[in-house]
Structure formats: structure tokens, C-alpha cells
Amino acid sequence: MKHITFYLDFISPYAYLAFEKLPEALMGHHIHVSYKPVLFAGLLKHHGQLGPAEIPGKREWTYRQVLWLAHRHGVDLQLPAQHPFNPLGLLRLALACGHEGLINRYVAETIFRHVWRGGADAADAQRLQTLTEQLAPLQDPRSEAVKAQLKANTDQAIAQGVFGVPTLEVDGKLFWGFDALPMLKAYLEGDAWFDQAWNLPQQVTRWP
Known part of the structure; x- marks a missing residue:
């Protein structure tokens, strides 16, 4: 049986789309999937990049494309009230x-x-508290152990060559x-x- 590691950050609409459609891509195969939260901002910082929502023009295109892809593929998606937002609370809750x-x-x-349906504020403190009660984490999401695990996950992803999510x-x-799901299939x-x-x-190291 093959094993897939799915590197994700809840801040990414593309990660959400891939998550929802992955079962279709794996249909007919005996595959074990591990879901591994990482900090997308940590990947961007390591590679010296800005996120798509931080670049004027690309931000608007990203949201329009995401809404189109959701429509095209039949995925229920509404943009959250604030984006980008700080995903640390959600990532740590997941790992907890x-x-x-x-x-x-x-x-x-x-x-x-929680993030990509309903159009609410994904990082709202009250909503996060309700989500925490629903999931009943095994550890305190604010613990140093959980924080260290998120950093370790991100460092491991970078070492593996990961530069983005999903x-x-x-x-x-x-x-x-x-859009890599058909290639994976x-x-x-x-x-x-x-x-x-x-x-x-060959890589061009200097542009004239």
C-alpha cells in the first residue's frame, strides 16, 4: 500500500479544494493518507516569497479563480470575512x-x-472556542509542545523540498x-x- 503525506495550512483555499477532491483522485487505489499541518508563512519566509494574497492584482485573481474552481468542481466554498488571517490558532488546535x-x-x-464555509471570520475568538469544544483536543493547543510540533512539521516539510501548500x-x-491532483492520479x-x-x-543565477 502506498502512503501519501498531505502538507496543508488551513489558510490556503487551494489546500481546501485539494482536500475535498482528494478522495476522487484516489478512487480505486489502496492508499494511506497522512495529513500534516505546516505553517505556510514559514515556507514563504524560508524561500523568500510573498503569499498570493499579499501581491496586488494576484490577490484579486486568486479569489476569483478559487471561486471559479469551487463552482467548476462542485465544492461548497465561501470566502472568509477576513483573508489572509493568522492561522496559528487553527493549526495548533489541529495538532493538539x-x-x-x-x-x-x-x-x-x-x-x-470552519474556514471555507459560511463566509465568517475564521480567526474569531468565539468561533475558535466553539470549534475547540467541538473537537475536544487531547492537549492544550497553547502548549509549548504543540507549538514545537508545528515548527518541526514546517522544518520537516522544508527539508523534504516543500515550498507551498497543498x-x-x-x-x-x-x-x-x-491542479496537481490529475497528475497525482x-x-x-x-x-x-x-x-x-x-x-x-539550467538555472539562470544572474539576469543581465
Whole structure:
């Protein structure tokens, strides 16, 4: 049985879309999926990048595309009242409900839908308290152990080569983004395309 690690941050609408549609991509395969929360901002900082919502023009396009993709694929999605927001409370709550840095699909689904359904403020303190009571975490989400686990998850993702969310890792190969699900499906089906030796372009280190 193959194993997939799904790196996610609840702040990402693309991670939510990928989460909702992943079962379809895996249909017909015996796959074990581990859901691993990471801090997207930590990935961006490591790679010296801005998030899509921090770039004028790209921000508006991102939201329009996300709404279109949700419509196109039949996913229930409403943009939260504030975005981007601080996802730390949600990430730590998720890990407090999990074990050794991983969470189950129910926890991931509950938090993703807290953010991306209904159009409310995802980081609202009262809503977060209600969500915490619903999930009944095994640890205190504010504990140093949980904070350290989130950092460890993020560091491990960076070491694995992860640069964004969602990223799905299988057999040491990374599949990034919601639009990578068809590619992942083809890989799992044994598409011979993946057996090619790739001659990739050389990296330009200085632009004249």
C-alpha cells in the first residue's frame, strides 16, 4: 500500500479544494493518507516569497479563480470575512487533536470547513472556542509542545523540498497545488510518462 503525506495550512483555499477532491483522485487505489499541518508563512519566509494574497492584482485573481474552481468542481466554498488571517490558532488546535504531528481526516475536514464555509471570520475568538469544544483536543493547543510540533512539521516539510501548500508527497515525489491532483492520479495509475529521464533547463543565477 502506498502512503501519501498531505502538507496543508488551513489558510490556503487551494489546500481546501485539494482536500475535498482528494478522495476522487484516489478512487480505486489502496492508499494511506497522512495529513500534516505546516505553517505556510514559514515556507514563504524560508524561500523568500510573498503569499498570493499579499501581491496586488494576484490577490484579486486568486479569489476569483478559487471561486471559479469551487463552482467548476462542485465544492461548497465561501470566502472568509477576513483573508489572509493568522492561522496559528487553527493549526495548533489541529495538532493538539492529533498524534506525532499528524491529524486525522475528520479534524482536517472540520477545521477546513470552519474556514471555507459560511463566509465568517475564521480567526474569531468565539468561533475558535466553539470549534475547540467541538473537537475536544487531547492537549492544550497553547502548549509549548504543540507549538514545537508545528515548527518541526514546517522544518520537516522544508527539508523534504516543500515550498507551498497543498503539497502531496508519495514515493519521494512532490505534487503541488490543487491542479496537481490529475497528475497525482496518473502517477498512481502507473502512467509511463513518469518513467522518462528529464533534461531540465539550467538555472539562470544572474539576469543581465
